[in-house]
Amino acid sequence: MGRKRSRKQSPLFYINQPNIELPQPDMQKNFSFKNSEEMSENQKVQEKTVEVVSDASGNLGEEVIHETESVDVPKKRNFNEYTLEEKVKHLKLVPASVAKVKYEFITIERSYKGYFMEMKGEVLFIHSISPRKKSVSILKEDLVDIKRVGL
Incomplete structure (x- = not known):
């Protein structure tokens, strides 16, 4: 076996690297809300x-x-305390990534248990699991109430 030679050499290339100060980030002072x-x-x-x-x-x-203490701060309401318009608005605003929740859609003629899929115009599209598994379209004006059944 051979011996390793180790010798100290000076660098072959020298790259001039100036000292640059890092930029200072401006902190956010103001913000706004959608509502x-x-x-x-x-x-x-x-x-x-x-x-x-x-x-x-x-x-x-x-x-x-x-x-300043507030007396008139509205508390968070339950889904069942919403009006029918607020319930429909809530269904439209819930993102698709949230777990699907079963609802009971009560109309003038009958009731459907199922999942809300989408709303186009004045028509709600739901995936009914009761009475049969099928897609159902319900007019918004035919709705009497919407109840949350569970997950």
């Missing part, structure tokens, strides 16, 4: 004000946070 009217009312109700208290000598002291 600006509803949120502006909530912001007024739950507004926090900050006051800086100064000593007699003119030095800045502690920050005092005041909260």
Whole structure:
């Protein structure tokens, strides 16, 4: 076996790499909501004000946070407490990635148990599991009530 030769060599190439300062990210100061009217009312109700208290000598002291307590904050309602219009709106807004929930669609003539698929115009398309497994279209004006059955 041979001996390994190790010798220290100076670099063959030298690349000049200047010192560059990393850019400083600007922090987000303002934000907005989609429902600006509803949120502006909530912001007024739950507004926090900050006051800086100064000593007699003119030095800045502690920050005092005041909260205005809200009495009229609407609580989260149950699906069964919604009106029929709100139930239909809720069905349209639930994303497809959420687990499918069984509903009972009660019409003037009969009731269907099944899954909500989509809504086109004034027609709801559901996948009925009771009385038979089939796709059913229901006019919005024929609906009497929608009840949540379960998963």
